[in-house]
Amino acid sequence: MPDQPNFDFIARPYRSLEYLTLGRALERCRLHFLPNLIQQRRALVLGDGDGRFLAELFVQNPQLVADAIDTSATMLQLLRQRCEARAPESSSRLTTCQTSALLCPLGKSYDLVITHFFLDCLNQSDLENLVNRITPRLSTGALWLISDFHIPQGLMHLPAKLMVRSLYLAFRILAGLRTTQLPDHVTPIRQAGFNRVAQQNRLFGLLTTELWQFNPAS
Numbered sequence: 594m595p596d597q598p599n600f601d602f603i604a605r606p607y608r609s610l611e612y613l614t615l616g617r618a619l620e621r622c623r624l625h626f627l628p629n630l631i632q633q634r635r636a637l638v639l640g641d642g643d644g645r646f647l648a649e650l651f652v653q654n655p656q657l658v659a660d661a662i663d664t665s666a667t668m669l670q671l672l673r674q675r676c677e678a679r680a681p682e683s684s685s686r687l688t689t690c691q692t693s694a695l696l697c698p699l700g701k702s703y704d705l706v707i708t709h710f711f712l713d714c715l716n717q718s719d720l721e722n723l724v725n726r727i728t729p730r731l732s733t734g735a736l737w738l739i740s741d742f743h744i745p746q747g748l749m750h751l752p753a754k755l756m757v758r759s760l761y762l763a764f765r766i767l768a769g770l771r772t773t774q775l776p777d778h779v780t781p782i783r784q785a786g787f788n789r790v791a792q793q794n795r796l797f798g799l800l801t802t803e804l805w806q807f808n809p810a811s
């Protein structure tokens with residue numbers, strides 16, 4: 594996958610690098626809406642990295658089966674190991690696929706999509722293609738949990754802009770990520786028939802975690 598970023602190199606130190614730069618803030622974002630996901634049965638998990646979120650989701654929701662997609666073989670290996678360690682029966686509930694989320698085979702019907710700090714790896718047109726690709730595979734009422742960086746208005750605008758720019762530079766150097774600015778997920782996801790049902794901001798609006806529900810007729 595020559596045009597894809599390659600997170601293999603930073604997969605193992607990823608967790609330590611995250612804690613060093615932003616402490617536990619990203620982790621709190623990922624886990625914030627976990628209690629809202631225990632009724633879901635079939636998840637599509639895109640770019641979950643080293644699997645810290647999915648492992649917790651398996652523990653909290655023993656009925657769930659999941660398809661996890663990532664371009665990084667090392668990230669997927671860590672994800673499988675972590676899921677197996679936290680929820681020993683999870684190997685029968687987990688399917689992994691090393692490919693781009695824009696190309697991956699999709700299951701028949703999902704009631705949950707997870708994208709934590711993943712949509713910011715995509716440019717606007719890829720993000721729109723992804724939304725259009727996934728939406729026909731979702732059941733009515735399906736949830737999409739999105740965590741991402743955000744540039745707020747007001748006093749935090751400039752510091753947040755600088756922070757996001759530095760992170761993109763770091764990922765360009767370490768993982769070959771070509772994206773340079775945060776895409777807008779709100780417009781395409783609304784147009785596809787989702788309503789935002791809950792939102793939590795952290796670090797003065799630099800981080801956002803959002804729960805969207807698919808209600809195509811509304």
Ligand SMILES: C[S@@+](CC[C@H](N)C(=O)[O-])C[C@H]1O[C@@H](n2cnc3c(N)ncnc32)[C@H](O)[C@@H]1O
Pocket residue numbers: 597598599600623639640641642643662663664665668692693694695708709710711714
């Ligand atoms: C910035 S990391 C985020 C990891 C984790 N979700 C988190 O919350 O920290 C992005 C993840 O998405 C994967 N990735 C990047 N572009 C991708 C693509 N087009 N398709 C699938 N996975 C991709 C990377 O390999 C990496 O595991």
